[in-house]
Amino acid sequence: MADTIIDIHPHVISPDEARYPRSPLGGILSDWARDRPVTPERMIEAMDEAGVARCALVHASTCYGYDNSLVVDAVRAHPDRFAGVFSVDVLRKDAPERVSEWVDKGLSGLRLFTTGSTMPEQAGWLDDPRTFPAWERARDLRIPVCVQMHMKAVDQLRVLLARFPDATIILDHLGSPDARDGAPYAAAQSLFDLAAYPNLYLKATIRNVRMIAEGGGPFEPFFRKVVDVFGASRIAWGSNFPTSGASLSEIVSESKRALAFLTAEERDWIFRRTAERLYPSLAR
Numbered sequence: 001m002a003d004t005i006i007d008i009h010p011h012v013i014s015p016d017e018a019r020y021p022r023s024p025l026g027g028i029l030s031d032w033a034r035d036r037p038v039t040p041e042r043m044i045e046a047m048d049e050a051g052v053a054r055c056a057l058v059h060a061s062t063c064y065g066y067d068n069s070l071v072v073d074a075v076r077a078h079p080d081r082f083a084g085v086f087s088v089d090v091l092r093k094d095a096p097e098r099v100s101e102w103v104d105k106g107l108s109g110l111r112l113f114t115t116g117s118t119m120p121e122q123a124g125w126l127d128d129p130r131t132f133p134a135w136e137r138a139r140d141l142r143i144p145v146c147v148q149m150h151m152k153a154v155d156q157l158r159v160l161l162a163r164f165p166d167a168t169i170i171l172d173h174l175g176s177p178d179a180r181d182g183a184p185y186a187a188a189q190s191l192f193d194l195a196a197y198p199n200l201y202l203k204a205t206i207r208n209v210r211m212i213a214e215g216g217g218p219f220e221p222f223f224r225k226v227v228d229v230f231g232a233s234r235i236a237w238g239s240n241f242p243t244s245g246a247s248l249s250e251i252v253s254e255s256k257r258a259l260a261f262l263t264a265e266e267r268d269w270i271f272r273r274t275a276e277r278l279y280p281s282l283a284r
Contacts, residue, residue: 009238013037026118030062179217
């Protein structure tokens with residue numbers, strides 16, 4: 001596979017709580033943000049150790065809510081290594097202005113956090129019409145919108161995919177599909193059906209690689225089908241570092257081993273080329 005690796009799902013945390021106040025979504029600071037924070041400077045060291053050339057830093061909503069200042073400062077300080085993905089409250093009337101504000105400050109993508117470690121239940125607002133102006137702004141600015149959700153929200157996602165066919169949408173963690181039933185993976189059919197929407201991309205993370213350990217089913221045959229259905233050019237890799245407790249080097253090594261069954265061209269798309277398509281500033 002190509003030497004260049006781009007990571008589209010790491011997070012950074014600052015120890016400076018005065019400059020970067022903590023206000024986590026759900027009101028609870030995530031365990032990983034409290035116990036194993038990684039500063040932007042340490043992230044670069046970890047990237048160098050792991051052989052990761054560049055990354056799209058994903059704003060830590062479970063630490064900072066909708067204040068994306070840390071990611072802005074990290075991208076400004078290290079534009080050769082970082083792009084940035086921000087979050088806003090898309091239900092607010094001023095959401096389009098907030099989207100433009102963070103893009104003007106140098107960030108390259110929007111993320112909608114509808115469920116996660118501090119908000120385990122799937123939110124119901126994903127396709128709320130009040131969010132449509134923010135979607136329109138992201139589409140017009142030509143930035144991708146990454147959606148963190150469970151597959152129980154797939155009908156809401158379909159509404160958005162159909163309503164905004166010119167918007168680029170990324171599904172975090174493959175939507176956390178259930179692959180325990182084995183081939184042909186009927187329980188995950190709703191994920192495969194999404195391949196009909198050409199504006200949808202998938203983010204495959206270490207969480208997906210560890211499907212067996214997490215009780216989600218064997219990874220290799222399931223992911224072979226994902227690649228066959230969507231195509232590698234619609235899939236990008238993310239480490240989710242430092243949420244799992246493993247080092248970035250360990251995550252990269254584990255991910256390389258897990259994806260070794262793919263062709264060299266498929267791996268190159270997943271580890272680099274799709275990321276460059278989604279976040280052009282990461283291309284060199």
